[in-house]
Amino acid sequence: MSKKELSKAFEPAHAEERWYDYWLENKYFHAKDNSDSPAFSIVIPPPNVTGMLHMGHALNNTLQDIIIRFKRMQGYNTLWMPGMDHAGIATQNVVEQELMKEGLSRHDLGRAKFIARVWEWKEKYGGVIINQLKRLGCSCDWERERFTMDEGLSKAVREVFVRLYNEGMIYQGDYIVNWCPRCHTAISDLEVEFKQDASFLWNIRYPFADGSGDIVVATTRPETMLGDTAVAVNPLDFRYRDQVGKFVILPLMNKKIPVIADDYVTMDFGSGAVKITPGSDPNDFAMAQRHQLEIISIMDGHGIINEYGGKYKGQDRYEARKNVLADLEKGGYLVSTEHYAHNVGQCYRCKTDIEPMVSKQWFIKIKPLAKQAIAAVVKDKTKIIPKTWEATYFDWMNNIRDWCISRQLWWGHRIPVWYCDDCDKVIVAIEDPKECPDCGNTSLMQDEDVLDTWFSSALWPFSTLGWPDKTESLKTFYPTSLLITGFDILFFWVARMMMMGLYVMKDVPFRHVYLHALVRDEKGEKMSKSKGNIIDPLSMIDQYGTDAFRFTLAAYTAQGRDVRLSPERIEGYKFFVNKIWNASKLTLTNLADFDESAPVNDSDSLPDKWIKAKLNETIAEVTRGLEEYHFNDASAAIYHFIWHEFCDWYLELSKPVFYGKASQEQRQATQKTLHEVFTVMLQLLHPFMPFVTEELWQSLNDSDERSIMVSKFPVVNPAWEDKVAEKKMEMLMTIITSIRNIRGEMRVPPSIKLKVMVSAGDDESGKIIDDGKDYILNLANLESLTVEVGLVEPKGVATGVIGATRIFVPLAGVVDITGEKARLEKELAKVSKDLEQSSKKLANRDFCAKAAPEIIQKEEDKLKECQEKFNTLENALKKLKEISR
RNA sequence: GGGCGGGUAGCUCAGCCGGGAGAGCGCCACGCUUACACCGUGGAUGUCACAGGUUCGAUCCCUGUCCCGCCUACCA
Numbered sequence: 001m002s003k004k005e006l007s008k009a010f011e012p013a014h015a016e017e018r019w020y021d022y023w024l025e026n027k028y029f030h031a032k033d034n035s036d037s038p039a040f041s042i043v044i045p046p047p048n049v050t051g052m053l054h055m056g057h058a059l060n061n062t063l064q065d066i067i068i069r070f071k072r073m074q075g076y077n078t079l080w081m082p083g084m085d086h087a088g089i090a091t092q093n094v095v096e097q098e099l100m101k102e103g104l105s106r107h108d109l110g111r112a113k114f115i116a117r118v119w120e121w122k123e124k125y126g127g128v129i130i131n132q133l134k135r136l137g138c139s140c141d142w143e144r145e146r147f148t149m150d151e152g153l154s155k156a157v158r159e160v161f162v163r164l165y166n167e168g169m170i171y172q173g174d175y176i177v178n179w180c181p182r183c184h185t186a187i188s189d190l191e192v193e194f195k196q197d198a199s200f201l202w203n204i205r206y207p208f209a210d211g212s213g214d215i216v217v218a219t220t221r222p223e224t225m226l227g228d229t230a231v232a233v234n235p236l237d238f239r240y241r242d243q244v245g246k247f248v249i250l251p252l253m254n255k256k257i258p259v260i261a262d263d264y265v266t267m268d269f270g271s272g273a274v275k276i277t278p279g280s281d282p283n284d285f286a287m288a289q290r291h292q293l294e295i296i297s298i299m300d301g302h303g304i305i306n307e308y309g310g311k312y313k314g315q316d317r318y319e320a321r322k323n324v325l326a327d328l329e330k331g332g333y334l335v336s337t338e339h340y341a342h343n344v345g346q347c348y349r350c351k352t353d354i355e356p357m358v359s360k361q362w363f364i365k366i367k368p369l370a371k372q373a374i375a376a377v378v379k380d381k382t383k384i385i386p387k388t389w390e391a392t393y394f395d396w397m398n399n400i401r402d403w404c405i406s407r408q409l410w411w412g413h414r415i416p417v418w419y420c421d422d423c424d425k426v427i428v429a430i431e432d433p434k435e436c437p438d439c440g441n442t443s444l445m446q447d448e449d450v451l452d453t454w455f456s457s458a459l460w461p462f463s464t465l466g467w468p469d470k471t472e473s474l475k476t477f478y479p480t481s482l483l484i485t486g487f488d489i490l491f492f493w494v495a496r497m498m499m500m501g502l503y504v505m506k507d508v509p510f511r512h513v514y515l516h517a518l519v520r521d522e523k524g525e526k527m528s529k530s531k532g533n534i535i536d537p538l539s540m541i542d543q544y545g546t547d548a549f550r551f552t553l554a555a556y557t558a559q560g561r562d563v564r565l566s567p568e569r570i571e572g573y574k575f576f577v578n579k580i581w582n583a584s585k586l587t588l589t590n591l592a593d594f595d596e597s598a599p600v601n602d603s604d605s606l607p608d609k610w611i612k613a614k615l616n617e618t619i620a621e622v623t624r625g626l627e628e629y630h631f632n633d634a635s636a637a638i639y640h641f642i643w644h645e646f647c648d649w650y651l652e653l654s655k656p657v658f659y660g661k662a663s664q665e666q667r668q669a670t671q672k673t674l675h676e677v678f679t680v681m682l683q684l685l686h687p688f689m690p691f692v693t694e695e696l697w698q699s700l701n702d703s704d705e706r707s708i709m710v711s712k713f714p715v716v717n718p719a720w721e722d723k724v725a726e727k728k729m730e731m732l733m734t735i736i737t738s739i740r741n742i743r744g745e746m747r748v749p750p751s752i753k754l755k756v757m758v759s760a761g762d763d764e765s766g767k768i769i770d771d772g773k774d775y776i777l778n779l780a781n782l783e784s785l786t787v788e789v790g791l792v793e794p795k796g797v798a799t800g801v802i803g804a805t806r807i808f809v810p811l812a813g814v815v816d817i818t819g820e821k822a823r824l825e826k827e828l829a830k831v832s833k834d835l836e837q838s839s840k841k842l843a844n845r846d847f848c849a850k851a852a853p854e855i856i857q858k859e860e861d862k863l864k865e866c867q868e869k870f871n872t873l874e875n876a877l878k879k880l881k882e883i884s885r
Numbered sequence: 886g887g888g889c890g891g892g893u894a895g896c897u898c899a900g901c902c903g904g905g906a907g908a909g910c911g912c913c914a915c916g917c918u919u920a921c922a923c924c925g926u927g928g929a930u931g932u933c934a935c936a937g938g939u940u941c942g943a944u945c946c947c948u949g950u951c952c953c954g955c956c957u958a959c960c961a
Contacts, residue, residue: 006920009921009923194957194958201961217961218961219961220961221961232961264959264960265960265961266960266961268960269960269961270960270961273961274960274961275961276961281959281961282959283959283960283961284959284961286959342960342961343958388889388890389889391888391889392888392889392956392957395887395888395956395957396956396957399957399958487955487956488956490956518955555909556897556898558898558899561890561891561898562954562955564897564898566897568910569897569909569910571923572909572910572923574923575923575924576923577923578921578923578924579920579921579923579924581920581921581923582920582921582923582924583920583921584920585920585921586920586921587920588920589920590920632898632899633899636899636908636909639909640908647920647921648925651920659919737926737927740926740927741926741927741928742927743915743926743927744914744915744926744927744928745927745928747914747915748915749915749916750915750916750918750926751918781918781926834905837905838905841904841905841941841942844941844942845941846940846941846942847904847941847942848941849941850940850941850942851904851941851942852904855904855942858904858905859904859905862905
């Protein structure tokens with residue numbers, strides 16, 4: 001059996017395409033509806049159909065793929081359910097902009113034609129991101145790909161709407177909502193972003209109707225005064241006690257409005273009196289309901305003053321502000337203008353200032369749903385990781401307000417409500433009704449509005465599995481095992497899935513929720529187009545390869561921390577891929593004549609036993625890291641093993657076996673170890689670096705080994721545990737390092753091979769060192785090594801101390817002794833510091849009386865060791881001085 | 886206003902249950918030794934934000950202060 005020879009360097013682009021196609025052809029991503037294996041499922045956070053892969057997606061999907069590949073290798077029947085979101089406002093905007101170039105608006109086309117146009121757009125340009133996810137290596141079950149607007153999911157949406165409606169959980173009414181004058185639709189509270197704005201606070205005088213003076217109110221939005229229907233003061237405010245119940249004249253509108261008392265009003269803000277505009281402010285609206293005030297909307301959907309705004313009719317809201325202020329000033333009503341910073345709500349999508357407006361909308365009564373969703377997390381039916389997010393989740397759920405689900409858009413799930421033209425009957429139905437069930441009239445009008453995109457997203461964990469049909473998929477994969485998403489959509493999406501899952505399926509949508517942080521640039525700033533600090537994932541993949549890119553993301557994903565990314569960091573992990581590649585070249589060369597099927601005894605060589613023990617620890621660490629979503633720990637463990645144990649030591653230690661005079665038997669035994677360790681190493685790495693590991697796996701193995709991705713994930717092998725080998729190896733390694741240190745510090749050129757003497761503390765360690773003589777000779781570049789127990793220090797040597805072991809390097813003819821003197825003095829200084837600390841501690845009576853016995857013992861051992869080391873070094877230094885004199 | 890997270894080596898960060906401060910990158914020195922210069926070997930580097938407290942002992946626990954992020958909120 002011959003292994004393939006590897007090219008000089010790994011070629012990511014080539015391997016990525018080749019192996020991804022191979023996996024697809026073999027349907028390795030496909031999950032079975034029926035299987036004897038336990039199920040493990042994740043639904044993808046559906047990207048917008050208009051979306052392009054950005055760093056957030058890259059991180060999110062890399063983490064999902066790591067877990068999915070890990071679980072798949074562990075033998076689970078693994079489903080990663082992919083799909084996309086129809087993104088109501090975003091998609092409608094895109095298509096409207098396209099129309100605009102043709103000089104058309106959606107109204108020119110009409111609703112049906114416009115929607116057809118959106119679908120056309122979707123077929124042509126939508127879903128670019130799906131192919132980008134494939135370049136990331138995502139092992140989604142693409143055969144199951146879903147779209148929130150497809151037939152099945154639309155059916156689910158209707159079903160849930162009707163159910164909620166019939167159970168009294170959905171209602172319609174005139175309420176004040178967040179209105180975007182540009183998108184021309186209501187949006188939910190969550191979709192409003194508050195931005196601080198340096199503006200003004202204007203103080204305006206409202207005269208009493210009876211001519212008895214006036215009352216001053218403050219406002220940041222003077223134009224809304226046109227719709228004022230009251231002035232409010234706090235009931236406890238003695239200054240205004242007599243004024244409550246009186247009327248003031250609303251300036252410019254010349255209208256009588258009452259002074260009312262409500263404890264919402266803060267007494268010590270401004271004058272303690274506030275103007276009330278129920279049509280333009282949510283708080284004022286609430287107050288109007290408490291006091292049965294008149295509610296006047298002075299603006300239309302575009303933010304233009306309407307007929308209720310008197311002579312300002314037709315003016316846009318900002319223009320009206322200017323004019324109102326000018327007129328107030330002219331009329332002597334403007335008392336003062338102060339600089340004032342306050343928060344202005346903006347539309348998350350287009351950044352237009354939100355206009356709170358009263359309109360007829362659909363709402364979900366959310367409290368009962370939230371109650372269940374809270375309970376599920378309290379009872380640990382769903383675990384939120386990291387746990388700190390639970391508090392945020394609870395806080396939001398406890399203070400939740402009814403969800404406005406209607407949107408005045410065309411692209412989306414149209415609300416399944418019809419109105420009879422004749423009898424005004426309201427029909428709410430899953431199937432489009434043909435006639436009015438009351439009067440039989442066939443002229444029915446469907447509600448014009450569509451549902452919030454998040455409504456359909458909230459059903460994603462079960463709608464994608466076929467609900468409302470009772471499918472096998474649903475039975476097998478719901479509740480899903482895990483959701484991985486960014487914390488920024490905890491409320492938007494996670495919370496709503498929790499509520500809907502519990503309401504519809506009577507069970508949580510997922511067992512675990514892992515929330516990851518944001519990807520920022522290396523300075524910690526949020527990436528944005530305007531800042532120009534965007535790092536494009538695809539260009540990173542092109543430059544450094546998918547494997548390096550993915551590994552970087554995993555390595556920087558520590559819980560509760562943002563990921564700070566820069567191309568240099570990705571490059572660093574490209575070097576790691578290169579290191580793996582080169583180590584593999586050597587490995588494959590050394591295995592060229594290895595026959596896996598031939599019976600070979602396990603190697604009893606120290607390095608072989610040691611590397612297997614270390615590998616065992618690495619298996620445990622990687623597994624634990626992934627199981628607990630400590631991606632940084634898992635990736636660090638495999639990185640450290642490969643580079644600093646396998647490459648730095650094991651490959652070097654085993655070179656003599658392959659190049660030297662080892663017996664055929666030893667050679668084969670070492671090959672067996674090398675093959676095993678290398679295989680397991682690739683498997684551990686595979687979830688992080690799918691492509692290079694597959695390439696190497698295929699080069700290593702016989703053709704009947706189908707793919708690393710369906711191989712069994714390594715488990716700790718008790719037979720590999722070997723504390724003794726670890727101890728012994730550690731001893732040899734410190735001796736080698738110590739000699740190298742002397743070489744390095746003394747500037748001994750590599751061409752000079754040293755003769756070294758070692759004094760062992762006792763027979764046992766003497767034997768270990770003597771057994772490991774060849775390793776030391778090779779790795780420390782020595783000509784000879786003599787080992788004796790209790791050797792007396794010779795003259796003219798450099799000295800190294802490791803516990804009871806002394807290392808003597810004769811300096812004659814190699815270097816002068818001044819260097820060694822300096823080196824010893826440095827060492828001595830270090831030891832004395834430790835020595836002082838330690839003896840001080842032990843001299844402390846309280847310490848000896850109160851500290852744990854094992855701690856005291858440890859401290860005593862340390863003191864003794866330091867003492868000995870100190871003596872040895874001091875002695876060595878004295879001898880050197882004698883010579884140099 | 887409320888809440889959360891963070892301030893540890895030049896940079897980015899790890900340090901679980903208190904008991905001698907770590908990694909990666911960067912830096913310095915030497916080296917093209919037959920896998921790898923995308924490398925090897927060695928080295929340097931810290932008032933663990935500040936001030937108190939608890940303790941025999943604090944980077945870790947408690948209190949306060951100062952910075953920096955983020956989330957959330959109806960003070961006009």
